[in-house]
Structures are given as C-alpha cells and as structure tokens.
Amino acid sequence: MSKIRTRFAPSPTGKMHVGNLRTALYEYLIAKHEGGTFILRIEDTDQERYEEGALDIIYRTMEGTGLIHDEGPDKDAGYGPYVQSERQAQGIYIEYAKKLIEKGAAYYCFCTKERLESLKTKVGNSDIDEDGEVKEITKYDKHCLHLSKEEIEEKLKAGIPYVIRQNAPTEGTTTFHDVIFGEITVDNEELDDMVLIKSDGYPTYNFANVVDDHLMKITHVVRGNEYLSSTPKYTRLYEAFGWEEPIYIHLPLITNEEHKKLSKRSGHSSFEDLLEQGFLAEAIVNFVALLGWSSPDNREIMSLEELIEVFDYNHINKSPAVFDMVKLRWMNGEYLKKMDEEKFYNLALPYIKEVITKDLDLRRISNLVKTRIETFLDIKDKIDFFEELPDYDIAMYTHKKMKTNAENSLVVLKDLLPVFEALEDYSEESIEKTIKSYIQEKGIKNGQGLWPVRTAVSGKQSTPGGAYEIMSILGKEESLRRIRIAIEKLS
RNA sequence: GGCUCGUUGGUCAAGGGGUCAAGACGCCGCCCUCUCACGGCGGAAACACGGGUUCGAUUCCCGUACGAGCUGCCA
Numbered sequence: 264m265s266k267i268r269t270r271f272a273p274s275p276t277g278k279m280h281v282g283n284l285r286t287a288l289y290e291y292l293i294a295k296h297e298g299g300t301f302i303l304r305i306e307d308t309d310q311e312r313y314e315e316g317a318l319d320i321i322y323r324t325m326e327g328t329g330l331i332h333d334e335g336p337d338k339d340a341g342y343g344p345y346v347q348s349e350r351q352a353q354g355i356y357i358e359y360a361k362k363l364i365e366k367g368a369a370y371y372c373f374c375t376k377e378r379l380e381s382l383k384t385k386v387g388n389s390d391i392d393e394d395g396e397v398k399e400i401t402k403y404d405k406h407c408l409h410l411s412k413e414e415i416e417e418k419l420k421a422g423i424p425y426v427i428r429q430n431a432p433t434e435g436t437t438t439f440h441d442v443i444f445g446e447i448t449v450d451n452e453e454l455d456d457m458v459l460i461k462s463d464g465y466p467t468y469n470f471a472n473v474v475d476d477h478l479m480k481i482t483h484v485v486r487g488n489e490y491l492s493s494t495p496k497y498t499r500l501y502e503a504f505g506w507e508e509p510i511y512i513h514l515p516l517i518t519n520e521e522h523k524k525l526s527k528r529s530g531h532s533s534f535e536d537l538l539e540q541g542f543l544a545e546a547i548v549n550f551v552a553l554l555g556w557s558s559p560d561n562r563e564i565m566s567l568e569e570l571i572e573v574f575d576y577n578h579i580n581k582s583p584a585v586f587d588m589v590k591l592r593w594m595n596g597e598y599l600k601k602m603d604e605e606k607f608y609n610l611a612l613p614y615i616k617e618v619i620t621k622d623l624d625l626r627r628i629s630n631l632v633k634t635r636i637e638t639f640l641d642i643k644d645k646i647d648f649f650e651e652l653p654d655y656d657i658a659m660y661t662h663k664k665m666k667t668n669a670e671n672s673l674v675v676l677k678d679l680l681p682v683f684e685a686l687e688d689y690s691e692e693s694i695e696k697t698i699k700s701y702i703q704e705k706g707i708k709n710g711q712g713l714w715p716v717r718t719a720v721s722g723k724q725s726t727p728g729g730a731y732e733i734m735s736i737l738g739k740e741e742s743l744r745r746i747r748i749a750i751e752k753l754s
Numbered sequence: 755g756g757c758u759c760g761u762u763g764g765u766c767a768a769g770g771g772g773u774c775a776a777g778a779c780g781c782c783g784c785c786c787u788c789u790c791a792c793g794g795c796g797g798a799a800a801c802a803c804g805g806g807u808u809c810g811a812u813u814c815c816c817g818u819a820c821g822a823g824c825u826g827c828c829a
Binding site: 587 | 755756757759760766768779780787790791792822825826827828829
C-alpha cells in the first residue's frame with residue numbers, strides 16, 4: 264500500500280475548536296503511526312467568515328500541540344499551493360468544474376435567490392431551529408439543468424450571476440464505506456444538487472475538498488461525523504471524475520455536558536480558551552486523544568510519541584463523547600505532578616506573582632503548590648495567605664479530631680511565643696525541632712501542638728504545607744506578628 | 755418533517771454469543787498525616803426497551819424509545 268497521506272484542513276474563521284484539534288491529532292497520528300505525511304491545507308473559501316489572525320491561531324496551535332505538518336503553505340512539497348484561495352486564483356476549481364459539466368455531472372445554474380426561496384417548503388412547526396424559526400426544506404428542482412447551450416451562452420455573456428451545481432442522480436442508491444461506521448447507503452433521491460462553485464467564483468467546501476484531496480493524493484480522509492450525510496455526494500463526484508475514493512474515517516462528535524455540539528459559549532470550545540484556563544497543551548492533547556479512542560493496554564497518560572506508537576484508527580469509537588472538564592482537570596494535575604520542579608516553577612511563576620508581592624521564597628511556594636493544583640488558576644487561592652493574613656474566625660482553633668480548641672490553642676501559642684522569639688534559625692528543620700520538643704515536653708499530641716500554630720500563621724483551615732513550612736517561608740518577623748495576633752484574638 | 759448515525763455506571767471507556775461485564779475520572783469510606791493534597795487500600799454505580807435467532811444474548815437481526823448530526827452560494 265502506498266504511503267499514508269492525511270491532511271488537516273481548517274478554515275481560518277477564528278479560534279481552534281477542540282473538535283478540530285482532535286481531528287488534527289488523529290490525522291497526525293494516523294499518518295505518523297505508519298511513517299506517513301501530514302499535510303496542512305487552509306480552506307479559506309468563505310470570504311465572509313474569514314477572520315484576520317485566524318491563520319496565526321492555526322499555526323500557533325499546531326506548534327503548541329506538537330502537531331507538526333510535513334507539507335503546508337510554508338512547506339511546499341510539490342502539491343501546492345496549500346491555500347485554497349490561491350488555488351482558486353489559479354483556476355483549479357473552475358477547471359475541474361468544467362470537466363464535470365462536460366461529463367454532464369454538473370451544470371450552470373442562474374436561479375435567483377428569490378426563485379430559490381420560492382422552492383422552500385415549510386416543514387411544520389415541530390422543527391424549530393436555534394433561532395426559534397420554523398425550518399424550511401429545499402431541494403433544488405434542477406430547473407437550470409434543462410437550459411440549452413445557447414441559453415447558457417447568452418446568460419453567461421450577459422453577465423448574469425451563476426453557480427455551478429452538481430447533477431446528482433434521482434434514482435438508484437449510492438454507497439460508500441467508512442472505516443468506523445461501515446457501509447452506508449442512501450437513496451439518490453435524497454441527494455440535492457449541491458453548489459460546487461459559488462457565484463463569487465470560489466468553490467464550496469464540498470467541491471474544493473474533493474478536488475484537493477485527489478490532487479494532493481490524500482489517502483485517508485479524516486473528518487467529523489457531521490460530514491457523514493454529505494459523503495454520498497462526494498462519492499458521486501469521485502465517480503464522475505473517475506477518481507479513486509480515499510479511505511473515509513468519520514470521527515464521533517465531541518459534545519458538551521448536555522450532549523450537544525460544543526458551542527463557543529461553553530467555555531471549553533477552543534484550545535486557546537483552555538490554555539487561558541491554566542491547562543497545559545500536552546494535557547489537552549492527551550485528553551482529547553482519549554475522546555473516541557483508548558489505548559489497548561489501558562494507559563491514559565500518554566505523550567504524543569507514545570500515542571503515535573499505539574494509535575490504531577480501526578479502534579475508534581462510534582458514539583459521541585462528552586467533553587468532561589473534570590477529567591481534563593485531573594489529567595492536567597497529573598502532568599503538573601510529573602513535571603520537574605524547574606519547569607513547573609517557571610510556568611507557575613506568573614500566577615504566583617499575581618498574589619505574592621512580598622519578598623518571599625517563591626520557589627518554595629511553588630514546590631508546595633505543585634502536587635495540590637489541577638490548573639495554574641488554582642494557585643491563587645492556595646497561597647494568598649502568604650501575602651496577607653486573612654481575617655479568620657477563632658472557631659477555627661476548635662478541631663475535635665486534633666483534640667484542640669481555643670483555650671488549648673491559646674496556651675500553646677503563649678508558651679511557644681517566647682520560644683520562637685528566641686529562635687534564630689527559621690529553617691524548616693529548626694522550627695520542627697523546636698515545636699516537636701515542646702510537644703514532647705508537654706506530652707501532648709502532634710495535632711494539639713501543630714494545629715494552633717498552623718492556624719495562627721496561616722489564618723486558614725487548610726494550607727499547602729504544614730506549620731514548619733509556612734513559618735519558615737514567612738520568616739521570623741511575620742511569623743511572630745501572626746502568632747501575636749492570634750494570642751490577641753484568643754485572649 | 756425527511757435522511758443518516760448512535761445508545762455498556764454520572765462521564766470517558768474495554769469486551770463482543772457462555773465474563774463475578776475490565777480500567778480511568780468523579781463520588782463515598784478507610785489508612786497515612788499538624789490541615790489540604792500526594793500516596794495506598796476498599797466501596798457504591800452500567801449493557802435503553804420489546805420482540806426474534808440460539809441450548810444460551812450485553813454481544814447477531816428487526817422494531818420502539820431516546821439522543822445527535824445533516825437537510826446553506828458555512829465548513
């Protein structure tokens with residue numbers, strides 16, 4: 264079998280949707296698993312939806328996720344250009360559309376918007392679209408198919424706007440094969456004469472895709488499930504051209520918690536949003552890989568390299584997958600825990616500096632927080648007490664499991680205050696030794712001694728790290744100040 | 755409405771005629787422990803429903819229900 268060639272073909276219309284990201288990932292994995300070629304093609308045939316900067320987002324996402332393409336606009340390997348608007352300018356699509364017209368598989372259509380509108384039939388009020396409007400269905404009536412050569416010439420010459428439509432058969436059936444969904448057959452009666460070339464001269468996605476996939480020798484067409492129902496039309500196109508169809512791999516949808524297609528507002532719709540929410544690119548990629556696929560050996564935490572090794576597109580799921588933020592958070596936490604200290608520190612630093620302005624050992628704070636967060640955004644709430652002692656309730660000193668209460672705590676803190684005042688060495692070890700010997704001397708439990716101290720210096724029920732770490736990071740002066748405040752509160 | 759697809763615990767997800775129906779997240783409990791976390795151990799929790807086929811269906815077939823996608827000169 265020839266070398267695998269897959270392509271990622273995004274439209275530069277905004278952010279990188281996680282569904283698109285997974286498609287790109289799978290295309291990359293399918294190719295790389297067998298040493299194939301992964302191609303980036305830009306599908307900018309919709310001038311209206313084109314957004315400035317969207318191209319940058321695409322490149323940045325690919326780079327950030329490690330999905331490095333072998334061919335693309337910036338790496339021409341002889342199949343270029345890789346940008347559809349440029350291909351359009353070269354007349355590629357119109358050339359192929361005309362070939363179809365010659366074969367009778369396509370035709371010029373001069374119908375006006377008004378006439379098309381009149382073709383629409385209401386479908387009943389049971390079908391309401393997102394805008395609350397009653398849906399209408401249209402099937403083009405092949406009106407222009409019957410125009411004579413002379414009529415067409417005349418209209419063309421007169422400059423009447425036109426589109427080129429596919430001439431789909433009205434009888435029989437069309438069958439195609441999908442790796443994941445198997446054989447799918449539809450009645451040709453269902454096939455609409457879709458537009459191939461728009462009146463602005465640009466090809467539609469439907470047409471450009473088929474032409475480019477063939478011209479670029481794409482072997483495996485990987486795309487979302489939403490294209491499943493239009494695939495028969497592509498099959499007719501391949502047939503009309505006499506081209507061999509690629510292997511189809513339609514991916515199950517990724518949905519939100521309501522089992523609906525991910526929308527822009529759901530907060531996790533794009534890769535960039537996720538980064539902003541404190542997630543790591545590796546974790547996002549890893550997580551998204553597991554939406555619709557699982558490794559044969561049950562591994563879940565996997566690098567891109569490991570994914571390449573074991574990924575098998577024959578074992579992709581059929582059913583839609585819910586994008587579960589909770590599990591993503593867990594996975595991100597796993598990556599954070601595994602990360603080496605230095606790297607974590609560098610990534611966490613900006614978030615730490617958002618809360619800590621005082622001259623504290625940020626490195627130690629970073630280490631404290633490393634195993635306790637799932638995303639970088641969690642850092643803030645965990646370390647804010649280092650910056651400033653919160654105004655806490657003395658009820659916190661009462662803890663039945665620690666066998667301690669406000670009175671006991673006051674005793675402990677009063678006993679310890681002069682000891683800490685006298686203590687010169689505020690290292691963790693030194694503080695630990697000091698408190699432990701007090702505890703031993705008094706014959707009390709660890710908790711009875713440590714709970715009051717930790718509470719006093721942090722003002723919080725729970726903290727990353729314990730009393731020694733906190734005091735040591737805070738330093739002598741601030742620790743003493745907080746203990747004095749505690750004594751005052753408790754007295 | 756029509757067409758197409760889907761349906762294993764709350765979520766991801768193995769399995770695919772005979773299994774006590776894996777594992778992970780989350781949840782709960784216990785252990786560790788100065789708190790929180792980490793780590794360790796354990797627990798609750800699923801084959802949508804109805805008919806077939808079969809000695810035997812979660813697995814195959816057909817219906818039903820539910821869900822989703824498509825039904826654009828968007829991709």
